[in-house]
Amino acid sequence: MTVLDVRAWTVVCRFDRLLPERGVAALVGGEQVAIFRTHDGALFALANRDPFSDAYVLSRGIVGSRGAVPTVASPMHKQVFSLVTGECLDEPGVAVPVYEVRVRDGDVEVAVP
Amino acid sequence: MTTQRQLVVVGNGMVGQRLVEAVRQRDPERRWRITVLGEEPRPAYDRVALTSYLTGTTEAELGLVPDGCYDGDSELVLGEAVTRIDRDARVVETSAGRVVPYDALVLATGSRPFVPPVPGADLDGCFVYRTIDDLDAIRDRAGHVASGVVIGGGLLGLEAANALLSLGLSASVVEFAPRLMPAQVDQGGGEVLRRKVEELGLAARLDTATERIAAVDGGLRMSFADGSSLDTGLVVFSAGIRPRDELARAAGLAVGERGGIVVDEACRTSDPSIWAIGECALAGGRVYGLVAPGYEMAEVVADRLLGGDAAFLEADMSTKLKLLGVDVASFGDAHAATADALEVVYADPVGGVYKKLVVTDDASRLLGGVLVGDASAYAALRTMVGQPLTDTPEKLLLAGPSTSDLGDDAQVCSCQNVSAGAIRSAIHDEGCADVASIKACTRAGTVCGSCVPLLKTLLTQSGVEANPALCEHFDVGRAELFDIVRVTGLRTFSEIIARHGRGRGCDICKPAIASILASLGSGHILDGEQAALQDTNDAFLANIQRNGTYSVVPRVPGGELTPEGLIAIGEVARDFGLYSKITGGQRIDLLGARVEQLPAIWKRLVDAGFESGHAYGKALRTVKSCVGSTWCRYGVQDSTSLAIMLELRYRGLRAPHKIKAGVSGCARECAEARSKDVGVIASENGWNLYVGGNGGFRPRHAELFASDLSDAELVRLVDRFLMFYVRTADRLQRTAAWIEALTEEHGDGLAYLHRVLVEDELGVCADLEAAMDRHAGSYTDEWAAVLDDEEKLSRFVSFVNAPEAPDPSIRFVTERGQIRPADGAPVVAGPTLEVVRR
Numbered sequence: 001m002t003v004l005d006v007r008a009w010t011v012v013c014r015f016d017r018l019l020p021e022r023g024v025a026a027l028v029g030g031e032q033v034a035i036f037r038t039h040d041g042a043l044f045a046l047a048n049r050d051p052f053s054d055a056y057v058l059s060r061g062i063v064g065s066r067g068a069v070p071t072v073a074s075p076m077h078k079q080v081f082s083l084v085t086g087e088c089l090d091e092p093g094v095a096v097p098v099y100e101v102r103v104r105d106g107d108v109e110v111a112v113p
Numbered sequence: 114m115t116t117q118r119q120l121v122v123v124g125n126g127m128v129g130q131r132l133v134e135a136v137r138q139r140d141p142e143r144r145w146r147i148t149v150l151g152e153e154p155r156p157a158y159d160r161v162a163l164t165s166y167l168t169g170t171t172e173a174e175l176g177l178v179p180d181g182c183y184d185g186d187s188e189l190v191l192g193e194a195v196t197r198i199d200r201d202a203r204v205v206e207t208s209a210g211r212v213v214p215y216d217a218l219v220l221a222t223g224s225r226p227f228v229p230p231v232p233g234a235d236l237d238g239c240f241v242y243r244t245i246d247d248l249d250a251i252r253d254r255a256g257h258v259a260s261g262v263v264i265g266g267g268l269l270g271l272e273a274a275n276a277l278l279s280l281g282l283s284a285s286v287v288e289f290a291p292r293l294m295p296a297q298v299d300q301g302g303g304e305v306l307r308r309k310v311e312e313l314g315l316a317a318r319l320d321t322a323t324e325r326i327a328a329v330d331g332g333l334r335m336s337f338a339d340g341s342s343l344d345t346g347l348v349v350f351s352a353g354i355r356p357r358d359e360l361a362r363a364a365g366l367a368v369g370e371r372g373g374i375v376v377d378e379a380c381r382t383s384d385p386s387i388w389a390i391g392e393c394a395l396a397g398g399r400v401y402g403l404v405a406p407g408y409e410m411a412e413v414v415a416d417r418l419l420g421g422d423a424a425f426l427e428a429d430m431s432t433k434l435k436l437l438g439v440d441v442a443s444f445g446d447a448h449a450a451t452a453d454a455l456e457v458v459y460a461d462p463v464g465g466v467y468k469k470l471v472v473t474d475d476a477s478r479l480l481g482g483v484l485v486g487d488a489s490a491y492a493a494l495r496t497m498v499g500q501p502l503t504d505t506p507e508k509l510l511l512a513g514p515s516t517s518d519l520g521d522d523a524q525v526c527s528c529q530n531v532s533a534g535a536i537r538s539a540i541h542d543e544g545c546a547d548v549a550s551i552k553a554c555t556r557a558g559t560v561c562g563s564c565v566p567l568l569k570t571l572l573t574q575s576g577v578e579a580n581p582a583l584c585e586h587f588d589v590g591r592a593e594l595f596d597i598v599r600v601t602g603l604r605t606f607s608e609i610i611a612r613h614g615r616g617r618g619c620d621i622c623k624p625a626i627a628s629i630l631a632s633l634g635s636g637h638i639l640d641g642e643q644a645a646l647q648d649t650n651d652a653f654l655a656n657i658q659r660n661g662t663y664s665v666v667p668r669v670p671g672g673e674l675t676p677e678g679l680i681a682i683g684e685v686a687r688d689f690g691l692y693s694k695i696t697g698g699q700r701i702d703l704l705g706a707r708v709e710q711l712p713a714i715w716k717r718l719v720d721a722g723f724e725s726g727h728a729y730g731k732a733l734r735t736v737k738s739c740v741g742s743t744w745c746r747y748g749v750q751d752s753t754s755l756a757i758m759l760e761l762r763y764r765g766l767r768a769p770h771k772i773k774a775g776v777s778g779c780a781r782e783c784a785e786a787r788s789k790d791v792g793v794i795a796s797e798n799g800w801n802l803y804v805g806g807n808g809g810f811r812p813r814h815a816e817l818f819a820s821d822l823s824d825a826e827l828v829r830l831v832d833r834f835l836m837f838y839v840r841t842a843d844r845l846q847r848t849a850a851w852i853e854a855l856t857e858e859h860g861d862g863l864a865y866l867h868r869v870l871v872e873d874e875l876g877v878c879a880d881l882e883a884a885m886d887r888h889a890g891s892y893t894d895e896w897a898a899v900l901d902d903e904e905k906l907s908r909f910v911s912f913v914n915a916p917e918a919p920d921p922s923i924r925f926v927t928e929r930g931q932i933r934p935a936d937g938a939p940v941v942a943g944p945t946l947e948v949v950r951r
């Protein structure tokens with residue numbers, strides 16, 4: 001039996017378009033997704049909405065690390081989120097959705113359920 | 114419920130005010146109602162710091178009365194002296210005819226300066242040095258004369274003479290004794306002190322008795338016992354103090370032979386319902402002319418009023434001179450009056466250092482000492498008086514004591530009577546991690562400041578040494594990182610963090626390094642890797658707002674704007690549907706721009722001859738100006754032109770925090786320059802430069818740094834000041850906080866800056882000027898540069914996959930005819946109507 005990959009992948013932009021350690025926002029099926037490229041070329045995608053300020057701005061935060069975890073700091077009031085899990089590292093219990101993201105033939109693709 | 118009893122306090126000086134606070138603290142049930150009657154027209158102020166009033170500290174900054182101190186259960190009556198005490202009726206009468214009953218009466222009337230009975234001592238131009246009013250009068254007179262003489266070479270006399278110097282007068286001190294500060298230092302120390310004082314520019318005449326003062330053409334002539342004379346513009350008497358015991362005397366209370374209201378251990382006078390504290394009291398046969406014993410008396414009386422049994426026994430008479438550039442301190446039994454005391458002296462007349470320790474005859478305990486020229490060990494030595502010596506006297510003299518074995522009982526702050534134990538507990542139990550919080554928590558270090566070095570030592574010993582580390586990625590602070598980057602020539606974040614840090618950085622170290630790189634002139638702030646370091650405001654060259662839109666603030670140098678310019682800004686606001694508002698910085702803010710609109714807005718502004726400005730970024734903001742001599746009937750210099758020149762020179766300069774400046778055309782100060790980091794105020798002869806002001810959470814006035822500068826001199830000095838700040842301040846430390854930090858490190862931050870930036874003590878001035886020249890010479894409009902760069906331009910979109918699409922989450926409503934961010938759910942009816950803007 002073959003399992004069908006039912007996730008819908010949306011092409012967002014060329015990988016080269018992403019600056020290392022910065023994010024961009026994309027509109028995918030009505031959702032705002034923040035996509036980040038870290039220094040080693042890895043990609044992460046979180047919801048763009050900052051749950052603290054209710055503004056859609058996470059893609060414009062500063063990318064960095066806390067311990068070994070790659071992070072982004074909200075540009076509004078600087079709460080730090082894990083790029084891997086979406087959890088807020090400064091405020092336990094708060095998290096933002098995480099999306100799958102990959103590169104295919106130089107294109108960045110995001111899957112929004 | 115018990116009825117409230119009435120406490121009346123005569124005098125709202127330092128000690129009287131302390132009493133009120135001490136009673137309030139111990140009396141939460143408000144058993145006492147308090148009335149304070151003060152003769153001076155203003156609430157209690159810091160008399161110890163009085164001299165700083167002449168160098169820019171304001172009356173408000175000197176104020177000691179906390180907000181809300183006087184409420185329903187206490188009142189403060191000012192400008193009324195108590196003229197009589199009626200002990201039988203238990204009332205006092207005031208100069209305004211008010212009659213106030215008391216259950217307990219506390220006299221805190223302080224002392225008055227002693228004016229020796231020299232003929233002519235009451236002439237115009239003769240002053241004393243005790244109150245803000247005295248200083249106002251001295252300052253007025255100083256504006257019209259060239260020189261001043263202080264009679265009395267004691268602690269206060271020297272302070273007053275130094276103040277005359279700071280008012281621009283040539284100053285001398287006349288002292289009856291054969292040495293300066295005769296009460297504190299011995300002959301050897303006095304000699305070193307005289308030389309130090311003369312180096313400061315003060316002339317000292319010792320062994321000199323003044324016989325007469327006479328008015329001569331436009332001034333005063335002092336004649337001395339040896340037949341010589343001296344002409345001067347003003348005379349200040351500082352020949353000691355006399356307790357103000359006149360009320361007590363008239364009421365028949367016991368007073369001392371040489372003055373002072375006699376009190377017992379409880380600070381009670383010969384009438385059990387009357388107490389006396391501070392400089393008016395004669396306690397244990399002694400009048401204390403220092404604030405610390407007065408504070409202790411206040412605490413004793415507060416305790417007694419509430420049923421306690423505290424006692425005032427004897428107090429420390431240690432003193433340290435607060436003179437710019439001269440270290441003098443004496444503590445304990447400085448004159449070796451104890452039987453068989455031994456003196457150990459170290460004197461280096463060439464180096465200008467004299468130190469003496471007084472020890473017991475078996476050299477086992479420290480009794481006191483004198484330090485001249487180098488008083489660095491003062492705070493620590495003082496705490497050891499009466500204690501066993503921790504080392505041989507010679508070693509203590511030369512190396513100073515180690516403070517590690519400071520017992521918990523050792524008094525660290527004598528002004529506020531705080532022990533080492535209390536400070537340790539503030540550190541461990543209250544979590545105080547820096548000097549500022551120890552001050553707030555224990556009050557230590559808040560009066561004369563001489564114990565601050567010890568506070569730092571105690572912090573360090575407790576292992577909470579102020580950690581300079583920027584964040585988890587760098588172990589060094591900003592200043593050190595600046596030097597590393599400058600010296601190594603590393604210009605990318607990856608290299609810097611790989612060699613000097615760890616991890617991939619964060620929202621603290623990345624912008625800090627971005628700012629350092631920008632200060633060192635590393636091209637456009639969005640070039641290469643730098644783009645990834647910038648905070649969102651710098652990344653989009655505009656200020657983010659709460660709904661994710663941005664504001665644009667066109668630069669308006671000096672606030673000068675042509676009608677065409679105004680119209681152009683108005684048209685931009687109208688065409689892009691932006692909210693507009695006049696800012697507090699003489700500019701116009703345009704708010705509500707979406708990311709993708711920013712370049713088009715800048716384009717329109719550039720075409721109209723503007724550039725966008727920094728309302729974001731740790732950089733120069735605005736140089737505010739007034740209309741100045743060009744228009745104003747009072748102006749003495751062209752403040753507008755200077756402001757424009759300064760704004761154009763320093764625009765774009767990246768710094769540890771934002772920098773604001775202001776230029777006023779005369780002393781009326783309409784540009785509020787003294788609330789800026791750099792304030793310039795016109796004088797008849799040029800410009801006066803003030804530094805270190807800010808508004809914000811903790812407002813501070815800038816302090817005078819140099820006077821009567823030409824345009825060129827001013828610019829050079831501001832170059833040096835700003836570049837030194839850029840290089841050495843901590844991240845997010847504005848100039849005022851930076852100068853405060855320099856004070857903690859070097860004694861007097863402003864004096865230190867003067868040595869570095871005016872006298873060029875570190876030999877860095879040429880380099881600082883050259884760095885600023887490079888900045889000014891390489892300035893480019895960073896907004897216009899984006900317009901010319903396709904790649905950078907492409908980042909200004911809301912969505913990478915839909916460059917034209919506006920962010921649908923951004924919604925506005927209208928209010929007073931302009932947009933504002935919509936709150937919560939869309940409003941569909943009512944006075945405000947939602948509009949989704951395209």
Ligand code: SRM
Pocket residue numbers: 656657658664665666694695696697698699700701702727728729734735771773788806807808809810811847
């Ligand atoms: C727009 C303006 C208010 C206004 O409508 O008038 C304003 C707005 C902001 N101020 Fe301010 N300040 C404005 C004048 C002031 C002033 C008055 C002045 O400059 O004469 C002060 C007090 C003076 C001072 O700075 O010492 C002032 C003290 C602050 C502070 C506190 C600074 C401090 O040292 O305590 C902050 C917070 C900070 O910078 O960390 C701040 C921060 C801010 C920020 C940048 C906060 C932020 O990051 O979003 C605001 C955003 C501006 C924007 O989006 O355009 N703003 N702010 C004023 C812009 C002036 C200009 O043309 O540049």
Ligand SMILES: Cc1cc2nc3c(=O)[nH]c(=O)nc-3n(C[C@H](O)[C@H](O)[C@H](O)COP(=O)(O)OP(=O)(O)OC[C@H]3O[C@@H](n4cnc5c(N)ncnc54)[C@H](O)[C@@H]3O)c2cc1C
Pocket residue numbers: 123124125126127128129150151152153160161162163164193194195196221222223224242243244269272357360390391392393401402403404405407433435561
């Ligand atoms: C320039 C200067 C520098 C100093 N430096 C130091 C220092 O470095 N260290 C130190 O320890 N001390 C210093 N002192 C001394 C210190 O200021 C005093 O010890 C302290 O102010 C004493 O407080 P007090 O409340 O007893 O008297 P004051 O502060 O003089 O207050 C007494 C108040 O009572 C008022 N008053 C008097 N009579 C009446 C009346 N009949 N009715 C109503 N009000 C009345 C007076 O007007 C005055 O306001 C300095 C003093 C001066 C002037």
Ligand code: SF4
Pocket residue numbers: 739740741742745746747748749752777778779780781782783784
């Ligand atoms: S500061 Fe002086 S010159 Fe400037 S506007 Fe005010 S009064 Fe006029």
Ligand code: FES
Pocket residue numbers: 525526527528529557558559560561562563564565
């Ligand atoms: S000793 Fe004066 S403030 Fe501490």
